[in-house]
Amino acid sequence: MSLTIEEKQEKLAECETSSDFYNLYTLIFKEEVPRTGLRSGNDEIDSIIDAIIDNKKIEEVKNPDGSTGERI
Amino acid sequence: MADAFKDSFKQFAGKKQEILSRLADTHEERIINTLKNLEDEIISDLTKLTDGGVKLNTQLAIKLRPNLKTLIEKNFLKEADSIVSEYDEIVKEYQRFIKPLPIPDRFKILTKPDLKVINDLKFLSFSGFEDMGNRFLDTIANEVYQSSVTGRPFNQMVKNIRGQINGVYQRSNETAINRLTDYIDKNRYSENAQIIQKVKNAREILHTKYASDILGNNMRRYASQIAQDSLMQFDGQFTLYKGKEAGITKYQYVGTNITTTRGFCRTHLNRIFTEEEARSLWQSTWRGKSGTDPFINRGGYRCRHSFILYDDDWFTEETDDNIKEQTKTNDKQRKDQAKNKTQSLVPNVAIGSLLNRGSDKVRKAYEDDFNSQLTDQQKNIVNKIEKPEIIKNGKKGYYSYIEKELSAELNAVDGYKGGKGVKSFVIAHEYGHHIDFSTSGQRFRAWSQDNEGFKKAIQKDKKKFKGKEINKGNNNIDYTINDTEALDEIFNDLATKNEVIMNSGSFQWTRKLTELREDGYGEVSDIIDALVKGRFRKNYSMWGHSMSYWKTAGSVETEIFANLFAIRHNKKAYDLAKKYIPNTVKEFEKRLLELERL
Numbered sequence: 030m031s032l033t034i035e036e037k038q039e040k041l042a043e044c045e046t047s048s049d050f051y052n053l054y055t056l057i058f059k060e061e062v063p064r065t066g067l068r069s070g071n072d073e074i075d076s077i078i079d080a081i082i083d084n085k086k087i088e089e090v091k092n093p094d095g096s097t098g099e100r101i
Numbered sequence: 102m103a104d105a106f107k108d109s110f111k112q113f114a115g116k117k118q119e120i121l122s123r124l125a126d127t128h129e130e131r132i133i134n135t136l137k138n139l140e141d142e143i144i145s146d147l148t149k150l151t152d153g154g155v156k157l158n159t160q161l162a163i164k165l166r167p168n169l170k171t172l173i174e175k176n177f178l179k180e181a182d183s184i185v186s187e188y189d190e191i192v193k194e195y196q197r198f199i200k201p202l203p204i205p206d207r208f209k210i211l212t213k214p215d216l217k218v219i220n221d222l223k224f225l226s227f228s229g230f231e232d233m234g235n236r237f238l239d240t241i242a243n244e245v246y247q248s249s250v251t252g253r254p255f256n257q258m259v260k261n262i263r264g265q266i267n268g269v270y271q272r273s274n275e276t277a278i279n280r281l282t283d284y285i286d287k288n289r290y291s292e293n294a295q296i297i298q299k300v301k302n303a304r305e306i307l308h309t310k311y312a313s314d315i316l317g318n319n320m321r322r323y324a325s326q327i328a329q330d331s332l333m334q335f336d337g338q339f340t341l342y343k344g345k346e347a348g349i350t351k352y353q354y355v356g357t358n359i360t361t362t363r364g365f366c367r368t369h370l371n372r373i374f375t376e377e378e379a380r381s382l383w384q385s386t387w388r389g390k391s392g393t394d395p396f397i398n399r400g401g402y403r404c405r406h407s408f409i410l411y412d413d414d415w416f417t418e419e420t421d422d423n424i425k426e427q428t429k430t431n432d433k434q435r436k437d438q439a440k441n442k443t444q445s446l447v448p449n450v451a452i453g454s455l456l457n458r459g460s461d462k463v464r465k466a467y468e469d470d471f472n473s474q475l476t477d478q479q480k481n482i483v484n485k486i487e488k489p490e491i492i493k494n495g496k497k498g499y500y501s502y503i504e505k506e507l508s509a510e511l512n513a514v515d516g517y518k519g520g521k522g523v524k525s526f527v528i529a530h531e532y533g534h535h536i537d538f539s540t541s542g543q544r545f546r547a548w549s550q551d552n553e554g555f556k557k558a559i560q561k562d563k564k565k566f567k568g569k570e571i572n573k574g575n576n577n578i579d580y581t582i583n584d585t586e587a588l589d590e591i592f593n594d595l596a597t598k599n600e601v602i603m604n605s606g607s608f609q610w611t612r613k614l615t616e617l618r619e620d621g622y623g624e625v626s627d628i629i630d631a632l633v634k635g636r637f638r639k640n641y642s643m644w645g646h647s648m649s650y651w652k653t654a655g656s657v658e659t660e661i662f663a664n665l666f667a668i669r670h671n672k673k674a675y676d677l678a679k680k681y682i683p684n685t686v687k688e689f690e691k692r693l694l695e696l697e698r699l
Contacts, residue, residue, distance in 0.1 A: 038610070095501055097534045098656060
């Protein structure tokens with residue numbers, strides 16, 4: 030889905046719940062938000078907003094092999 | 102002149118006796134309260150599991166033994182462990198006592214061997230409680246078994262068990278009896294003559310009216326006696342050990358005279374002995390004697406007299422001045438200690454040198470941050486177990502069980518830019534993973550992911566929430582939580598939502614950001630996130646891990662273990678964990694006890 034910057038801003042302003050941000054990301058990029066390794070839900074939504082505004086997908090952060098869940 | 106100084110010394114030494122008495126009183130009271138809870142929990146458990154006795158048969162009676170054991174561990178032994186940890190106060194009091202005296206400074210500090218002796222003596226004391234717990238486990242389990250064999254009425258079995266735990270002071274359905282026992286417990290150490298008389302009367306009523314309930318060998322009788330005697334034994338043995346170490350050859354027998362003071366103690370109070378003289382005198386016989394070692398047995402069971410170090414050469418003007426000065430310092434220290442009861446004797450865990458880089462200042466700060474996230478018990482555990490190969494002060498938090506590498510940020514905060522932020526106990530969290538993996542006995546596996554008790558406890562705790570059971574095959578049962586109401590409540594316990602203004606170029610809009618209420622609540626959030634496999638973090642903007650991570654085998658168990666390890670020292674956060682996952686916390690505490698005794 031191709032949106033202008035104004036449309037993206039409008040849609041972001043309409044997001045109320047956390048799920049709204051995740052759904053908007055899926056709508057725009059046609060894929061789920063990948064693993065970010067971020068511990069805070071706030072921070073993950075920040076990265077979703079940045080991705081939408083910059084029109085750049087979030088790069089998946091892989092958990093290093095042989096280690097427990099990475100927390101950033 | 103020396104006599105005047107002796108008076109000053111006597112008053113100074115009397116402080117130690119006050120501390121001993123206070124500890125003995127509070128320890129006995131705590132043990133008594135614990136036994137009341139134990140009695141209630143055992144009866145409630147037995148009633149529930151046997152359906153009021155209807156289902157009790159020999160097979161079930163055998164199966165009930167582990168439950169009884171858990172209840173004794175959870176109530177009685179847990180309290181005993183906490184009581185024994187307070188023996189540190191005796192050591193601190195000894196240090197205060199010795200400080201102004203003219204003996205070399207090297208005997209006034211605690212050395213590593215001293216700490217080992219202290220730990221050994223504490224372990225010995227705990228063993229006394231443990232032996233007693235095991236003895237009564239046998240007694241109660243036998244009672245249940247015999248009742249199932251002989252068909253003894255359930256009510257009679259309950260009455261016998263209550264008697265075996267608390268004797269004449271057992272909980273009763275009769276309010277009057279409970280009122281009397283509560284009154285005695287509350288006022289047993291009153292010094293008010295009228296109250297002493299009332300306590301005496303209450304005891305008489307209890308014994309006369311309910312005489313048939315008296316069981317001589319009940320747990321309460323022994324436990325309250327052990328609570329007092331093991332404290333006094335610790336004091337006596339530690340005093341003798343330090344005296345010998347400093348080359349002091351004399352000991353004074355001190356304390357107060359009360360109406361029940363034994364004739365032996367009354368005669369020898371304030372006398373000065375060499376060790377040999379005391380040992381020789383203690384071979385004689387007297388009423389109420391319990392053994393022949395003066396430093397262990399004193400006058401007998403429950404005797405509160407004790408020994409202090411003594412030397413005639415100490416009574417000089419200079420020592421007297423030192424004592425006066427020290428008395429002022431001690432008063433201040435005691436006040437501070439009362440304010441900060443968590444002051445610890447266990448030395449800090451040295452991990453600063455393991456940091457792969459950093460200035461001395463950073464290494465020291467890192468070590469302090471880590472130690473502030475541990476209880477004494479955890480420090481003891483960490484000190485016993487091999488440390489990680491590498492520790493990094495990194496923004497990313499992780500533990501590599503292959504490389505034995507730990508990365509955690511110094512002074513980490515959970516929050517958002519512009520918010521107040523709360524402390525995140527990330528170093529202890531990652532170290533918790535290290536402990537979990539390095540004590541499992543298997544390469545690249547964590548204890549928590551393979552321990553049936555821990556795994557079952559998590560499933561049991563999940564069942565408190567609305568949801569459904571899913572059989573994944575191979576006896577792998579999972580329970581999925583689908584309880585928005587409960588998650589809403591937990592969210593409100595842990596966090597608030599703040600409206601903040603967002604900017605994108607010239608465009609502005611408002612957004613709600615989550616802010617945690619207290620330190621360590623990020624770790625509690627991660628526990629809840631584990632239970633709901635990432636939905637808490639995602640749907641509530643809380644702290645946790647991604648949904649894909651929670652699909653990894655063992656992630657739920659290992660993260661819960663690490664988070665409990667991280668918040669063990671923080672009462673508010675740990676109390677919330679107890680509220681949400683009580684069974685898991687019990688298993689975790691059992692594991693800490695096991696690790697402490699490794």
